[in-house]
Amino acid sequence: MGAGHTRFGALEAGPRDLIRGAVDAAFASVDKGADRVEVGEAYLATLGFGGWQIGHSAAVLAEEAGMTGVPTTRVENACASGGFAIRAAVDAIVSGRTDLVLVAGLEKMTDVTSARRRYWLGVSGDTEWERAAGVTFAGVYGLIASRYLAEHRVDPAVLAEIAVKNHENGALNPYAHFQKRIRLEEAQGAPRVADPLGLLDCCPVSDGAAALLLCAPDAARRYTDAPVYVDGVGAGSDRLAIQERPDITRFGATRWAVDGALRSAKVERSEISFLEVHDCFTIAELLALEDLGFAEPGEAARLTHEGATRRTGRLPVNPDGGLKAKGHPMGATGVSQAHEAFLQLRSAAGARQIPGASRALTHNVGGAGATATVTIFSAG
């Protein structure tokens, strides 16, 4: 019933400022107002990237949110921290312990040395095999992309098409790190990072925070006449190293997550208006469409090429610009996706509004698919 967001980007603000900004915005978004003393529980999603020299960050959330005393828990599942924190918050409400819960997601990724940044990005994947072999995150997704393109005989241009689409959406999102369109040739001609992925296939390193206020369904009308409901949540896990998996172009964790979410929401895929998927690299958007069951293996490329996933298409994907253009402050991402669902389902997404959006599915991935969550939201 409330959601707030800071700008994403390379920001001056420190971690405490970012938390405060997002939490204040979430309270300000509550139509009929909410008092901080009503909050019974809070969750912070963050990797504590670079350490920011403040451990025990759950206590920092309580401080900055002005709710010292309230139980606060840090949830950390690499880049899926936000989705898992939302899931824990839903549990706290459904279990009957409290009616109002705050969830904040945060990352401060700039202002660390590049060596530290490489360490922190690296340890979200597998260290014992991948990192020890010198493979970075982009390297892992580069291997996946190579395999995907070869296996399904797909034109690599589709990756650039995804980048162009997500930048097109990001250009309309005032919170986005990159608010500018790019041309197909730019994406295709960008410096190579990990073949076939170029610089414009990769999400940026961003600072930012997002926050949600979740309440019990029967309390929603106390706070707003336009509530957004969490219909269902799901999550899953997979082997950490991609070499341990039977097929590197399929993320089992996403499959577990979407099954759980659809089952608990009692919803069919055909009822979903749009998707927010975890496109840390362009290739990841293709995998997501397939693992989420919105395209057969190898078919996501065609869907993309036909324009179905554009904001005006029949299945819009990442209307906020996705991780690619909006940015990816790791712990904040899952919460930010829910923020976009909140705006879209209340017809408050401005220039990037999807007309008539009534149900959203958000998909948050940790590492290279070792954990994942799916959450389904609907307009009240």
Add this chain to the structure above:
Amino acid sequence: MGAGHTRFGALEAGPRDLIRGAVDAAFASVDKGADRVEVGEAYLATLGFGGWQIGHSAAVLAEEAGMTGVPTTRVENACASGGFAIRAAVDAIVSGRTDLVLVAGLEKMTDVTSARRRYWLGVSGDTEWERAAGVTFAGVYGLIASRYLAEHRVDPAVLAEIAVKNHENGALNPYAHFQKRIRLEEAQGAPRVADPLGLLDCCPVSDGAAALLLCAPDAARRYTDAPVYVDGVGAGSDRLAIQERPDITRFGATRWAVDGALRSAKVERSEISFLEVHDCFTIAELLALEDLGFAEPGEAARLTHEGATRRTGRLPVNPDGGLKAKGHPMGATGVSQAHEAFLQLRSAAGARQIPGASRALTHNVGGAGATATVTIFSAG
């Protein structure tokens, strides 16, 4: 309905071995057996101390527990991670999502450089004021102890008495880091660390893991004829830096936590058979007794001096040796406390068994009291 534990200490074993050891022991403890495929959800409590070069540790739990696919969440609230993970697990069951949940706590604290160790210990407290002023964790507790002793005109010998008592209990615990008694004069004469705290007032730096299997109450008899129930859980938070608090000898987070736990358990303090409290330093055991409401401010010292908190006293405290003697592998500690409750309430604690123990209260603190949990268990 199940609990497992590795030995605590400076161990050869790595993080994956420790997780596997504790999880296997937890399954082995289930009287009528439990299959891993029945587990619907898992939580890992760990600070990821020193980084152990493996981030995204929730996925490692799924791997080592042999339950790839199952949603797994890492919970990190400094030294209270274990207590908060148990609370999240209880939520997952009470919300009705699953009937069987695995909770594991882990820390591998040795085999890192002392600089890294100091960094990781330091960031669990406040950095911006305390650590920047050169105050270590022992320093913070030293300040608290000085204040406590002066305010209540307490003989400092009581701190040594706590150390002696906890070593006495630890000597009977095959899982303990220190399985040996110490004499009062040894404790009093130990090298000073942070006046008035000496070396034997401080818990050690330990490796270790513990694991629990929690099930829905109505499913308990499927697994055992001697179930242990979670009657209630509570948690709280406080300002991160002790200078921001009105009184440094009282931990507000513990007070929130115990109120919540007693209320949800619908239990009186008089019904509690024994306590497991968070004695990272001897002074912390005194604060805990008072904040938990088992002694008036300043009275915990008398209770200790009279022997009431010994294993044979009227309110046994830390029958397993506490953090002091059993050791304190940070993320494992809260789970280890529940393991002791499990043993004692099933009359399976061997030489350290408290006769007739029917209800236990466990108390887990993060940092210098910025977060805390209390959990109440009873014999079925």
